[in-house]
Amino acid sequence: MSKVSTAQEMQKIDRTTIGKYGIAGIVLMERAGLRVVEIINKNYPDKKTAVLCGSGNNGGDGFVVARELHNQGRDVEAYLLTTPASLKGDAKTAYNIAKKFGVNMRPLSTFIRRVTLRQAKDLLVVDALLGTGLSKNVRGLMGDVISKLNRISSSVVSVDIPSGISSDSGQVMGCAVRAHCTVTFGLAKRGHLLYPGADHSGKLFIEDIGFPQELLRSEKLKVEMVTKNDLVSVLPLRPAYSHKGTYGHVLVVGGSRGKTGAPLMAARACLRSGAGLVTIGIPESLVGAFQTRVTEEMILPLPDKGNGTLSYKAIDLIMKFLKRTAHVLAIGPGLSVDREITDLVSHLITQSKRPLIIDADGINALAHNAGILKKSGAPVILTPHPGEMARLLKQSPLYRSANISEITKAIEKQRLETAQKYSQGKKAYLVLKGVPTITAAPDGRAFINTTGNPGMATAGSGDVLTGIIAALVAQGLKPEDAAFSGVYLHGLAGDAAAQRKGRRPLIASDIINAVSSVYTSLSA
Secondary structure, three states: OEEEEOHHHHHHHHHHHHHOOOOOHHHHHHHHHHHHHHHHHHHOOOOEEEEEEOOOHHHHHHHHHHHHHHHOOOOEEEEEOOOHHHOOHHHHHHHHHHHHOOOEEEEOHHHHHHOOHHHHOOEEEEEEOOOOOOOOOOOHHHHHHHHHHHHOOOEEEEEOOOOOEOOOOOOEOOOOOOOOEEEEEOOEEHHHHOOOHHHHHOEEEEEOOOOOHHHHOOOOOOEEEOOHHHHHHHOOOOOOOOOHHHHOEEEEEOOOOOOOHHHHHHHHHHHHOOOOEEEEEEEHHHHHHHHOOOOOOEEEEEOEOOOOOEOHHHHHHHHHHHHHOOOEEEEOOOOOOOHHHHHHHHHHHHHOOOOEEEOOHHHHHHHHHHHHHHHOOOOEEEOOOHHHHHHHHOOOOOOOOOOHHHHHHHHHHOHHHHHHHHHOOOOEEEEEOOOOOEEEOOOOOEEEOOOOOHHHOOOOHHHHHHHHHHHHHHOOOOHHHHHHHHHHHHHHHHHHHHHHHOOOOOOHHHHHHHHHHHHHHHHO
């Protein structure tokens, strides 16, 4: 698992590397600049280059880039935000060396005048204006340069992070560079992965410049980025000497009149993701509608109120089935919400000894009694989208006076912090769906997902995710591993489906059908 840092955490790693380990700052700057040059030579050979240099260490990296490209015989100019006399420390050293090598230096203001639209398409721009320490909105000359850069057609490589992006939140600070690729050092920053920063960063290169690995892997770094290797490392083996009972039995409880597809998709995704057996618990008046559609899935008729929704009386059959047969309960897809369902969900949280995955209307029911999570009898995984998350938060004093729309907007701006704060101290793991999906654990750690595409914004996609996570729990994964790896697998299947079907016509069933090809590719 690759750690992800804040600006402050990365600055501490940098200071410790210099102070405790004795690697000089100028050495780190040299290595950073050379990594950028390697990527430029590989991806943008022979282009005329303009290196935009700020006044701090990010600008110092830019001076190294300009010097090395010049020394290789490339046509390069450096543009300075500040006067040479104002430079300090390692940045000043890097500037002086570049100047001695003969790099042509110009004031940044001349970049706006000199670069025409005709010239721009043949120009590579290296953005080394601002680093990860940005704390206020970009204005003035810097803003004018960034606006010009975003209007022209030049290829742009950002050093460390696109200038104008908050490295902690991914938010645009006034205005921000839209890079084609970003070269960062040691660790990815949160702003590279959170939107809109992820959109501004382009393709991300995370380069090793010699930071001690014990610093990069520190347990104090609470946020991590999920990769394919992480998924492969936690997936259970399928031994030859096994049977369907080896891989767990999932009970999916859901469905109501007009919403019969949701639990069925969750169940099918569950089977496709490796669960040995799946039973769908549905209102008994809907059995006929389901019986003609199921094949591998089984049906558990449950008491309803005669209107196609579950009755609280279903609790006895559900609890008995969990005690004797099922290993995991997934509840919520298509469930509908009323007082009896709220009581049903609350009872299951406190009394079930089997892990619970709660989605959709299960979360909406929980929103009326969110405090019940502190009394859970088994691990709980919640999978809300921002609107459902807003309903959960509506009870807290911080949001009580806000409406759901306002809370949803606040969540989207701080989805990482929202997920961490909500899950911390509870027995619940939170999967906050969206772009990107965040998985948060009770101990404060969080996992940022890196798969998926806009085609997955379609009805039923969340039901598929519920089924995938439930299947992984049934096969023996710890709830934390099942949650973050299920999210990654879901996105990977969505990406595979989009390649075959296209993003616009993608439907949830396509994601289910793509799971098998993803599993095949992982074992290749």
